[in-house]
Amino acid sequence: xxxxxxxxxxxxxxxxxxxxxxxxxxxxxxxxxxxxxxxxxxxxxxxxxxxxxxxxxxxxxxxxxxxxxxxxxxxxxxxxxxxxxxxxxxxxxxxxxxxxxxxxxxxxxx
Amino acid sequence: xxxxxxxxxxxxxxxxxxxxxxxxxxxxxxxxxxxxxxxxxxxxxxxxxxxxxxxxxxxxxxxxxxxxxxxxxxxxxxxxxxxxxxxxxxxxxxxxxxxxxxxxxxxxxxxxxxxxxxxxxxxxxxxxxxxxxxxxxxxxxxxxxxxxxxxxxxxxxxxxxxxxxxxxxxxxxxxxxxxxxxxxxxxxxxxxxxxxxxxxxxxxxxxxxxxxxxxxxxxxxxxxxxxxxxxxxxxxxxxxxxxxxxxxxxxxxxxxxxxxxxxxxxxxxxxxxxxxxxxxxxxxxxxxxxxxxxxxxxxxxxxxxxxxxxxxxxxxxxxxxxxxxxxxxxxxxxxxxxxxxxxxxxxxxxxxxxxxxxx
Numbered sequence: 001x002x003x004x005x006x007x008x009x010x011x012x013x014x015x016x017x018x019x020x021x022x023x024x025x026x027x028x029x030x031x032x033x034x035x036x037x038x039x040x041x042x043x044x045x046x047x048x049x050x051x052x053x054x055x056x057x058x059x060x061x062x063x064x065x066x067x068x069x070x071x072x073x074x075x076x077x078x079x080x081x082x083x084x085x086x087x088x089x090x091x092x093x094x095x096x097x098x099x100x101x102x103x104x105x106x107x108x109x110x
Numbered sequence: 111x112x113x114x115x116x117x118x119x120x121x122x123x124x125x126x127x128x129x130x131x132x133x134x135x136x137x138x139x140x141x142x143x144x145x146x147x148x149x150x151x152x153x154x155x156x157x158x159x160x161x162x163x164x165x166x167x168x169x170x171x172x173x174x175x176x177x178x179x180x181x182x183x184x185x186x187x188x189x190x191x192x193x194x195x196x197x198x199x200x201x202x203x204x205x206x207x208x209x210x211x212x213x214x215x216x217x218x219x220x221x222x223x224x225x226x227x228x229x230x231x232x233x234x235x236x237x238x239x240x241x242x243x244x245x246x247x248x249x250x251x252x253x254x255x256x257x258x259x260x261x262x263x264x265x266x267x268x269x270x271x272x273x274x275x276x277x278x279x280x281x282x283x284x285x286x287x288x289x290x291x292x293x294x295x296x297x298x299x300x301x302x303x304x305x306x307x308x309x310x311x312x313x314x315x316x317x318x319x320x321x322x323x324x325x326x327x328x329x330x331x332x333x334x335x336x337x338x339x340x341x342x343x344x345x346x347x348x349x350x351x352x353x354x355x356x357x358x359x360x361x362x363x364x365x366x367x368x369x370x371x372x373x374x375x376x377x378x379x380x381x382x383x384x385x386x387x388x389x390x391x392x393x394x395x396x397x398x399x400x401x402x403x404x405x406x407x408x409x410x411x412x413x414x415x416x417x418x419x420x421x422x423x424x425x426x427x428x429x430x431x432x433x434x435x436x437x438x439x440x441x442x443x444x445x446x447x448x449x450x451x452x453x454x455x456x457x458x459x460x461x462x463x464x465x466x467x468x469x
Contacts, residue, residue: 051122057299057336058129064339064377066136070143072358072376076410077149077428079356083409088453090155090411092469100183100200101163101454101468 137378145371145381149428155411158424160455162438164202164466168195173458174215174231175445180222182449185456187464188215188229196227196241199454199466208239208250214262221268222314226253226288228274230263236276238288254291259284264305269315275332277304277320285332299337300324306350312357319360321348327362327372341372343379350404350415354427361427363401363415371413371427383413383425386432398423403445408452416443422457422467438465 085091093099171191178185184205188194192213196206214232221227227250230236238254245251261279269275273294274286283304285295302323310317321327325344328337346366353360354371359380363369371381385398399418406413406427413425414436421435422443441460448455455467 048116048119048122051119051126055122055125055129058126058133060336061338061340062129062133062136066140066377067375068140068142069145069373069376069378069380070148072373073143073145073148073380076354076356076359076373077152079354079358080410080428081152083355084155084411085409086452087407087409087411088451089158089160089407089448089455089467089469090409093453099453099468101466 137376140376141378145428146430152428154429155426157433158412158469160436160467160469162465163454163468164199166195166197166199166202166464166466167462168204168207169193169462169464171213171462172441172460173444173462173464175218175229176447176456176458176464177218177220177445178447178449178454178456179220179224180450181224182451182453184220184224185447185464186218186220186227186229187458188218188231189462190214194218194227194229194239197464199456206241206250211237217263217265219266219268219274221271223271225271226268228266228268230266230276232262234259234262234278236263236266236274236286238274254286254288256284256286256291256293258293261303264303265307265320267307267309267318269309269332275307275318277307277322279303281322281324283307283320283330295332297330297336299328299330299340300326302347305347308351308353308360310353310357311355319351319353321351321362321364323347325364327351327360329374339374339377341377341379343370343372343382344368346400349400349402352404352406354406355408355410361404361406361413363404365400367398367400369401369404369413369415369423369425381427381430383415383427383430383432385417385423399442402443403457405446405448405455407448414446414448414455416446416457416459418442420459420461422446422455436467439463 169189171189173187173189176187186196192210194208198205212233215229216231218229228238236256239250240253241250243251259278263278266276272288276284281300283297287294300322304320304322306321316332319329327341329339331338344364348362348364350363359373361371369383370379373380401415401417403416413427415423420439421437423435424433439459439461443457443459446457458464
């Protein structure tokens with residue numbers, strides 16, 4: 001199922017964004033969509049059909065299982081703390097010789 | 111607008127509104143704390159002292175995109191001068207220069223293996239180059255020219271050496287099989303140009319997130335036919351998205367001068383990062399410009415965002431505070447890329463240079 005909900009964002013002469021206008025597919029787009037896997041979407045899609053697709057997509061998104069922010073953030077925090085010590089951008093290179101960007105000492109022939 | 115509305119359409123509109131409400135309530139129900147609260151006991155990290163260890167000069171026009179290879183040593187940059195340059199960041203040398211057929215390049219990508227690079231832009235095509243195979247003039251061979259877009263190519267990423275996923279100005283996402291040169295999948299859902307994408311670290315073959323001009327970010331799974339989740343919050347184009355190394359969250363940077371952290375499992379925004387003195391709601395005179403690009407350090411503790419004001423802003427992700435800026439570029443920073451092993455940050459700018467920042 002594809003969410004075929006097309007909106008073109010219009011700009012007025014001052015390049016300010018105006019409210020979106022729904023656009024139905026042009027002939028070129030219909031042709032272009034015809035190599036999609038699902039053949040039932042070939043052809044002109046009415047507003048009704050587009051709305052149905054949106055409803056289906058929203059239903060799918062609403063059905064997603066969520067966990068609490070507190071728990072989710074705890075896990076992010078734990079990951080960061082576990083890996084922080086190895087983060088070269090924060091703590092640099094240990095040992096310094098492993099830094100491939102360091103200035104190498106020039107050898108001099110005496 | 112148009113003829114009198116069909117009652118069926120009106121009915122569906124009501125259902126759409128009520129579903130949106132249900133979604134919002136479900137997200138609010140999960141919103142039982144803030145990042146700030148959970149991390150309030152954390153120690154601060156040392157301030158980042160990054161310096162430009164390599165200044166890569168060579169392009170003669172604005173550089174629009176930079177991307178590190180999986181070896182954390184080479185990177186590719188694409189510029190409006192019509193060239194892709196493959197750099198060895200450890201030495202600062204140019205490994206290859208690839209002339210493009212169209213100079214309007216907007217995006218580049220390096221494959222994880224380092225064998226291929228892809229680029230594309232206003233030519234409405236994605237071109238893939240094989241770095242190990244040169245043609246008769248000594249330049250990397252074009253292995254594929256992928257056409258069929260109705261809009262410019264705005265972002266692309268190698269899922270593997272055989273598959274490329276792209277986002278374009280015609281609002282769709284395409285998956286190409288590079289061995290046959292055929293498109294094997296197309297996904298619709300965004301209502302504006304798909305300008306950025308980032309692969310999930312622990313499932314980079316199937317899952318990725320995209321940012322779009324329609325102000326949302328969407329999570330996609332190549333095995334599903336439609337977007338899995340949609341993330342709202344930004345009030346302007348989402349210019350860049352970047353997955354957190356933990357794979358459970360991603361950050362985004364936007365034209366609205368904020369960067370945000372979205373969590374996948376609670377399905378919502380969990381933090382917002384602004385530039386003090388500017389940012390969402392701040393006065394125009396103080397504003398520092400929108401963010402064009404984002405990146406996260408290897409542990410996920412630091413968030414970087416390239417900005418229109420020529421700086422790269424940095425935040426402590428968990429504490430939420432702005433910890434400084436990396437200055438040096440003389441014009442808008444268009445793209446940043448953090449090396450896979452976290453040793454360096456590459457940034458490119460309209461000032462024609464690429465800088466490699468190292469601690």
